[in-house]
Amino acid sequence: MSEAAKKKYSLDEKNRIFKSEFFPHLDSMYNFAFRLTFDEDDAKDLVQDTYLKAFRFIDSFEQGTNAKAWLFRILKNSFINDFRKKSKAPTKIDYQEVETYYNSDDIDEPITPDLRVDSLQDMIGDEISNALNALDVDFRTVIILCDLEGFKYDEMAKILDIPIGTVRSRLHRARNLLKEMLSGYAKKMGY
Amino acid sequence: MEKTNENSNAEGACEKQKCLEMLQVVLDGQADEKLKAEFDEHLKNCMPCFKSYNVDFAIKELLKQKCCGQHVPQDLKEAIKSKIDNLAV
Missing domain, CATH: 1.10.1740.10 (RNA polymerase sigma factor, region 2, helix turn helix motif)
Known part of the structure; x- marks a missing residue:
């Protein structure tokens, strides 16, 4: 100390x-x-x-x-x-999957399948908020810390007790999950 | 020939990985000037990355606009002040 x-x-x-x-x-x-x-x-x-x-x-x-x-x-x-x-059943992330994400075959998938800026701009608050809330708590946490609160990767690593590399890969995965959900909303709206 | 294709695929994946990492760091405002310039240059020639960056940026802005700004309930504020006042004697 x-x-x-x-x-x-x-x-x-x-x-x-x-x-x-x-x-x-x-x-x-x-x-x-x-x-x-x-x-x-x-x-x-x-x-x-x-x-x-x-x-x-x-x-x-x-x-x-x-x-x-x-x-x-x-x-x-x-x-x-x-x-x-x-809580009855603590949520778990397949960290192995997260850690290897950047090197997986998923890398060849389109980065942002059929999600467009204009469809996002037409979304009301509930949709983005619901999508965020639907994320597993560990994924939700990195989005809150980074995008809502503006913490830097090294600060997030200290808050969460995880290496910076894990912060970044978890954030990347969280954003992809968020985009998948928002894509679903966009399709429902007819985009 | 097969080996060449493998190498080419590996290079493509590696390039894509580099782009994804660069995009994230720039998006989160944690890139230095050199990396930002490199990414800006890359966006001029890469439509998938350009689209992806704009979508990611729009989501980040939307999150800030729609999911922040919650105010702490007044009763909680008062309760914390009161408990701290009691502790701080």
Whole structure:
């Protein structure tokens, strides 16, 4: 542990860090929690639990580092440890398939089968939101972190505890799945 | 002859893999200037990549427009503030 991490903040400093660095991310945190749990009460519990943990472990937060990424990491871990355990059947990704995706025969398939920009622009919010929600939680998470929250690959790797290469291949696979679903919507709309 | 075809297929797949990786990095704003320029040049001559990039970009924009902007419920905000105030004594 670095010197900065060992340092104990005074109560005033803790309050200042909390208000100025943690609290501004409340909306993003709630959005993330809601898209993981699909339940308003669970999302509230998850966000509250995350903020209480953040305060309790504030001494391990180094000022000047990315507070949002630190909070997202706590929330993701709380979700896995506390909330996902409650679900009946934890979802699993065939990681072997994901890891080898770039080298598979799928590479020869058209990159974006019959999906066009004009059809996307005619979609209302529900369609894209439903498609995102229909993704397996691990695929959904990378899309949320990258496309909704704008985290960089290295930040995502730290939040998710996975190598950058896995972040990128998982993101690639997630986007293809999203496109398949949106293609289905586009066909229904007559495109 | 067969060997030549195999090599040609392998080169094609390799090229496509490079394009997909480049597209993703540029799309996510994580490419350096050199890679961005290389990709821009590639788009001028590759219609599949051009189409794919535009679709991916449109989806990324749509996600940002339609799936963000949720506000935290006021009661949760108050509850967190109150619990932290209690802890911070």
